[in-house]
Amino acid sequence: MKFGVIVFPGSNCDHDCYHAAKHVFGHEASYVWHKETELKGLDCVIVPGGFSYGDYLRAGAVAKNSPVMEEVVRFASGGGLVIGICNGFQVLTEAGLLPGALMKNRDLKFICEDITLRVENDSSPFTSCYEEGEVVSMPIANADGNYYADQETLKMIEGEGRVAFRYSTPAGLITPEANPNGSVGNIAGVFNKEKNVLGLMPHPERAIEPELGPTGGLGVFESIIDIIS
Amino acid sequence: MKAKVHVTLRSGVLDPQGKAVHGSLSRAGYDFIKDIRIGKEIAIEMDDLPREEAEAKLTEICEKLLANTVMENFTIEIE
Numbered sequence: 001m002k003f004g005v006i007v008f009p010g011s012n013c014d015h016d017c018y019h020a021a022k023h024v025f026g027h028e029a030s031y032v033w034h035k036e037t038e039l040k041g042l043d044c045v046i047v048p049g050g051f052s053y054g055d056y057l058r059a060g061a062v063a064k065n066s067p068v069m070e071e072v073v074r075f076a077s078g079g080g081l082v083i084g085i086c087n088g089f090q091v092l093t094e095a096g097l098l099p100g101a102l103m104k105n106r107d108l109k110f111i112c113e114d115i116t117l118r119v120e121n122d123s124s125p126f127t128s129c130y131e132e133g134e135v136v137s138m139p140i141a142n143a144d145g146n147y148y149a150d151q152e153t154l155k156m157i158e159g160e161g162r163v164a165f166r167y168s169t170p171a172g173l174i175t176p177e178a179n180p181n182g183s184v185g186n187i188a189g190v191f192n193k194e195k196n197v198l199g200l201m202p203h204p205e206r207a208i209e210p211e212l213g214p215t216g217g218l219g220v221f222e223s224i225i226d227i228i229s
Numbered sequence: 230m231k232a233k234v235h236v237t238l239r240s241g242v243l244d245p246q247g248k249a250v251h252g253s254l255s256r257a258g259y260d261f262i263k264d265i266r267i268g269k270e271i272a273i274e275m276d277d278l279p280r281e282e283a284e285a286k287l288t289e290i291c292e293k294l295l296a297n298t299v300m301e302n303f304t305i306e307i308e
Contacts, residue, residue: 058297065294094297101299103238108245148242148300182243 001228002028004042008063013049020205034066043228044081047088059144060090082197089199098199100149106182110143118168124195129222135172136216138202145201147183164189231308236296237268
């Protein structure tokens with residue numbers, strides 16, 4: 001299968017995503033510069049982390065008006081798999097592909113640490129290789145990871161099973177202490193209605209090689225590869 | 230013509246920056262302050278347009294880029 005990794009000025013996790021797809025999982029991967037207007041032959045689009053356009057104005061705000069984003073929206077509308085990681089999640093909410101918004105972390109700090117997440121829904125193209133309720137570890141690295149949605153939106157997301165991951169204790173409990181950044185409902189990742197778009201703040205692409213730490217991100221890539229192959 | 234756009238967090242949305250500034254002032258003894266919320270001001274210089282058209286265009290760019298209406302409100306002030 002073929003992954004495409006979108007590159008904005010200021011993206012800095014694009015190489016990690018490319019490395020994951022190509023070298024760790026042995027699939028085809030290519031970079032897609034943000035000025036491109038075609039997404040030909042791709043099975044999955046990765047919108048990577050970083051600081052697109054320096055996060056000026058708001059994280060992800062300027063990137064959403066990049067030429068390639070129109071094509072990403074079209075790709076997603078046609079059922080294509082799109083995953084936004086960290087800044088990529090922010091870009092996808094700004095672009096309207098995912099509900100809610102990412103705000104400044106509760107404690108105003110950039111947080112870079114391994115955290116634990118509970119898998120909330122294992123029936124999606126991104127989570128089918130996990131078990132519902134499974135606790136996995138991945139790193140977070142962000143200053144604007146505080147997920148916000150108003151009550152009505154939240155009710156819809158919860159009702160439609162659109163929460164992919166929640167910050168939890170290692171035992172899988174959803175507590176305020178396990179919430180690193182103030183995200184509403186401890187939400188770390190959400191799907192669109194059709195579940196072919198996922199956005200998450202933790203970095204699955206940095207959690208796939210045991211030499212480097214936790215491997216909780218393996219399931220995300222395995223699930224994508226499983227459904228496409 | 231000139232315009233100013235003010236972008237603020239919607240009421241009910243936690244403003245950690247405002248809270249930190251409020252906390253700092255409280256610790257310094259300024260205990261008359263009840264709440265602080267921080268927003269941005271965006272100063273715009275633009276072509277002269279009829280007022281109504283200017284308002285419509287500015288509203289459009291606020292919705293498209295300057296504010297994220299999921300969490301922010303905006304007001305437009307044409308000078």
